Every structure is written in structure tokens, then in C-alpha cells.
Amino acid sequence: MAKREDRFEAKGLDQAAVESLAAxxxxxxxxxxxxxxxxxxxxxxxxxxxxxxxxLGVTGTIRSPTYTLVEPYDVEAxxxxxxxxxxxxxxxxxxxxxxxxxxxxxxxxDALLLIEWLGQAQGELVADLELSLAGExxxxxHRDIVLRALRPLGRRWMTRLGRS
Ligand SMILES: Nc1ncnc2c1ncn2[C@@H]1O[C@H](COP(=O)(O)OP(=O)(O)O)[C@@H](O)[C@H]1O
Ligand SMILES: [Mg+2]
Numbered sequence: 001m002a003k004r005e006d007r008f009e010a011k012g013l014d015q016a017a018v019e020s021l022a023a024x025x026x027x028x029x030x031x032x033x034x035x036x037x038x039x040x041x042x043x044x045x046x047x048x049x050x051x052x053x054x055x056l057g058v059t060g061t062i063r064s065p066t067y068t069l070v071e072p073y074d075v076e077a078x079x080x081x082x083x084x085x086x087x088x089x090x091x092x093x094x095x096x097x098x099x100x101x102x103x104x105x106x107x108x109x110d111a112l113l114l115i116e117w118l119g120q121a122q123g124e125l126v127a128d129l130e131l132s133l134a135g136e137x138x139x140x141x142h143r144d145i146v147l148r149a150l151r152p153l154g155r156r157w158m159t160r161l162g163r164s
Pocket of ligand 2 (some may be wrong): 047089
């Protein structure tokens with residue numbers, strides 16, 4: 001069974017609350033690692049990623065990586081945070097080998113990765129922390145979220161969130 005500190009759950013978050021969680025996680029983010037964003041189409045994965053990037057100082061257009069699969073950003077994080085963030089959407093990844101051509105593997109040590117549809121990588125990329133977003137049938141503007149630490153780096157990230 002997962003230890004209690006490996007899991008954080010919140011229900012009925014409106015968009016502002018989801019964006020504020022994204023901003024808090026961004027501020028506490030490690031310099032490298034993988035945050036998997038899970039949920040159905042329209043759950044709010046890209047909305048979360050956009051708020052995460054904005055809070056790290058990204059001011060220009062934040063394009064969806066739907067077709068490019070990866071969009072890179074040089075960012076200004078607090079000390080210890082990421083200097084570079086890659087936003088990936090692997091929905092259209094045909095083969096995990098494509099990750100080599102995209103240059104993702106070369107960046108793993110020096111960038112923080114936000115990944116939508118990580119399952120498409122078939123285990124080639126492994127998440128440290130996972131955020132699941134799920135809609136609520138009766139309240140279309142609200143989301144239930146579960147944050148789960150899958151590796152020690154994600155656990156430390158979550159612990160900082162708990163203390164902040
Ligand atoms: N509480 C909420 N959290 C996140 N997005 C929400 C929320 N309520 C409504 N939305 C809307 O739902 C849509 C989510 O789309 P998007 O982030 O592109 O989803 P995904 O990337 O998961 O397919 C956006 O239009 C957003 O404005
Ligand atoms: Mg998306």
C-alpha cells in the first residue's frame with residue numbers, strides 16, 4: 001500500500017485552483033525529472049502545463065505540442081529549480097524510438113519534463129510524479145485530482161508541496 005505521503009488528493013477544483021496548484025508545483029520543482037499529466041481528452045492537462053510554464057516566467061505563446069510532440073522552454077525558476085522545461089504530448093507518438101529523434105533522451109539530465117500521454121512511451125520514460133485529472137459529471141468546471149509520487153525525486157517534490 002502506498003504510504004500516505006506518496007499520495008495527495010483534492011476534489012472539486014475549479015480552473016483557478018488547478019492553475020494555482022500548477023504554479024505551486026512549478027515553484028517547488030526540481031531541476032530535472034518527469035511529471036506525468038494524466039486524464040482524458042479535455043481533462044485539463046495542457047491547461048495545467050500552461051499555468052506551470054507561466055509561473056516560471058514564460059510570457060510568449062505556449063503552443064500545444066500536439067503535432068510537434070515536444071515544445072521546449074528556457075525558464076527562470078527559483079534556486080534549485082529547472083532552467084529548462086520540455087512540454088510533451090505523446091498522443092501521436094508512433095514508436096518509442098521517435099523519442100531519440102526528438103532529442104528528448106539527451107535532455108533528461110538537464111530539463112524538467114511535463115508529459116501528456118506518457119503511456120505512449122511504453123516505459124522508455126519513467127515518471128517521478130504523476131498528476132491525474134478527472135472531470136466531475138455534475139460540475140463540468142470542476143476537476144478531481146490525485147498526485148502520486150512514483151520515485152524518490154517525486155516524493156521529495158511532494159513533500160515540499162506539503163510543507164509550503
Ligand atoms: N477546473 C478545470 N481545470 C482545468 N481545465 C478546466 C477546468 N474547468 C474547465 N476547464 C477547461 O477544460 C479544457 C481543458 O483542456 P486541455 O487543458 O486542453 O485538456 P487536455 O490537455 O487534458 O486534453 C480547457 O478549455 C479549460 O479551460
Ligand atoms: Mg493536451
